[in-house]
Amino acid sequence: MRFVWAVVAFILAAVLIGAGVAQRTVFMGPSEVQMELPAGEPEPYVLISGDVLRAHPGQQTLLVRGEGDLFVAYGRTADMKAWLSDAEYDSITLNKQGEPRTKVVEAEVESASGSGRNPSGSDLWLDSFTEKDSLIANLQLPEGMSVLVARDGVEDAPSDILLTWPLKTTTPWAGPLFVLGALALLAGLVLYILGIRHQRRGKGPRRKGPGPLPPTQPIDLAVDPLPEREPISTGSVPTGEGADEPADKPAEEGRAHRSAHRMRRRLAVAIPAIGLTAVLATGCSAESWPQFDAETSPTPTPTVVAPDNQKPPAVTEAQAARILKDISTTVAAADEARDATQAATRLDGAVLEARTTDYALGAKNAKLGIPAPLPADKVEVVLPQATDSWPRTVLMLTKATDEKVPPVIFTMTQADPWANYRISTMSDMQASAQLPKLAPAWLGTTLVPPDSTFLMTPPSEVAAAFSSLVDDGEKSPYFGEFDDAAKEQAAAITASRAALVKGIADKGASKTTKITFDMTPSAFEPVSLATLDSGAIVSVSVVDTQTVAPTTPDAVIKFDGNPEAEALTGAKESKKGVRTTYGMQLFFAVPAQGASAQIQLLAFHQNILKVEIIK
Known part of the structure; x- marks a missing residue:
């Protein structure tokens, strides 16, 4: 009967394993x-x-x-x-x-x-x-x-x-079928071994019978009487090393040896079966098993709800990083070749104007006109304009791996769908400056109109207000609106002007030379992006003009010690005077109207733009 059940187990194992294989092959749908x-x-x-x-x-x-x-x-x-x-x-x-x-x-x-x-x-x-x-x-x-x-x-x-x-092609019952088939195969092997063992024990031991007896003759007792038996003498039973072992000890050792041999045979059959079960069970992927994952309750997280009319941001963070990398590569190549035309594909406005002058200076004197680098190693801030039309503006703050290079803040604008982004204003961040709270990059922000009255100072008036701070100092009507950083920067510009006047006086030319200074907003419109505190980051550019002219017909203005003037004019002196123009690009955090905060200077950068001989 054990053989019958073993055959049934083998058939069941074949059916189960075959069904599992069929699920993973024949009955599996397209992937x-x-x-x-x-x-x-x-x-x-x-x-x-x-x-x-x-x-x-x-x-x-x-x-x-x-x-x-x-x-x-x-x-x-x-x-x-x-x-x-x-x-x-x-x-x-x-x-x-x-x-x-x-x-x-x-x-x-x-x-x-x-x-x-x-x-x-x-x-x-x-x-x-x-x-x-x-x-x-x-x-x-x-x-x-x-x-x-x-x-x-x-x-x-x-x-x-x-x-x-x-397509999700899971076969959740393939794994269980493989395991059940392997277990059925193992059960069949065990039943088969037990059947063979029972059959051998039922027949008992088989021994060879005695052979035929030899022919015998009749015994004549009178002729050959039987010998008399001698009495058995009593003696001691041998003991010690020379004594014989008990008769049952060899039999016990034989039985133990046969039992150990049978155990090894059983293990030799059972271990492969168990191994087959393990291989089939572990060889199946998670898709071959039923999934009984417990339902996990979602963890509440803060939600930022955008307005119904919220427009998409101009760029994503990854897109902005890729654009910055392209701009940095193009500008670096233009800087190396001093090619203003190539630079114009990625620069615009005050930045392009300053770069063009740098290239002109570098062509005359390699030690002059070294352009400010555009770090693109680390993107710290991306503030895109939320819009679905053009032009589009993005503000970014980037850092270099070299800590000696200051962080740079800039704005870039895309004029139309077919144009690439071009940087229009760029400045070095002040060490003590802190950006106001900004909207996340995925949400974007709005572009503040130049004449907005919702700010402490409209963006179109910020450049003029800073110019007044430089020219008039404490007498400026805007003196109280700017923070200490802006006032210190204005004082530094005033100090450089005073140093120029003192230098002319030290040469004994103060009576024959007239110096005038004038700072005015540039022709480029400001760029303003709203912050979360109802204020705005405003980028502006101003022009600082210094005019040095003789006061007598015999006086001559010499360019000694001014290599930029010599390089840009191609002359060493002027009889009617010289006019030098500097460009300054600034970023301010302008608070909302009615706020107690002051206009904060975030970034500042200065370039020489041109030197002209007065005719």
Whole structure:
């Protein structure tokens, strides 16, 4: 009967293990779902709608195939459409049945740069990919995002586009089936061994019987009488080393040896079976087992609720870091080549004006005109404008790994969807300055109008107020509005002016030379971004003009000790005088109207802009 149950156990083990294998092979469904996007009319650009990307849940894998260079970028749908507004493109969306369809979208506006705009390198994209012949991009795009597929903006975009999403292919009963099958196999082996053992014990020991007796003759007692037996003499039983062992001891040793041999045979069969069970149990992944995870209650976290009409931030933190890296690389190359045209692709306003002068000085004298570095190692602050239109502005604070280089605060602006961000104001942070509370990068902030009356001083008047502080000192009507750092900076500028006057007097030319100073706001508009305390960070630039002119016809203004004047004018003296212009870029934290705080100086930077001979 044990053999019958062993066979049943073997059959059951085969069925269970086979069912487990079938679950992991034959009966397992596909691991992914695919969607081949239909090709439309040949166009330089293909825009894949976010609805297509989210047709199925999970990570989206985009496969683009075609000969040559391939380009894929993703970003906000509104930004993508704005960038494509002056070009025809294929738009792939979903119809009512959930199937992809392609249609051609006509240009909404006339292109200013003509056809063939290369999408590579645009600051508008959140991220982009470039490969040859075949491109695979793993995406996880939320609502409001789309994907752009192109080549170089001139050639037709590739038409072989495939989207895939992973499918959850769990087989929760494969693991238990493997384990149950292994246990049934182990039980069958045990029953089989017990059956063999019982069969052998039931038959008993088999011994060889005696052979045939030899032939005998009759015994004649008269002829050969039986010998008489001698009496048995009593003697001592031998003991000690020469004595024989008890007769039952060899039998006991034999039984123990046979028992140990049978135990080893059982272990030799049982251990592989147990090992097979362990291998089958541990070889299954978590997807092969039922999941009985307890439901975890969510931990409450503070929630920041954005207004209903809140617009998206101009850039994300990762996007801002990538843009900064591109700007830093371009500016470093322009600095090395002293190429103002190249610098103009990433700089604008007062920053470009100062850089252009630095290049001119460096071309005349290598020791002069060393541009201020733009650190891009650590991004400390990203404050983007929340807007869906253009121009767009972002404020950033960055640091270098070299502690000797001061942190730099700057604003950069994107003029339109096709332009890259350019830095317009940039200054070195003051050691004691502390930024006011700012909105998080994912929320963004608003751009404060130049004539806003909600601030202590309107942004359009901040530059004039600081100029008055420098020129008039304590007599300035704005003296009480600025903090100590701003007053100290104004005093330092006044001290440098006094040093120039003293230098001329020391040369005995005070009676034949007239010096005038004048600080005025520059022609560049201020940039103001709101803070959380209803104030604003305002960046302005001012122009400080120093005029040195002779008071008598015989007097001559010499440029001794002024290499910048010699380099920029190409002369060593002037009979009518010289006018030197300095540019200053400043960042202020301006409090709200009615606040008790003062206007705080955050950053300051000064450059020489030009030296002109008066004619």
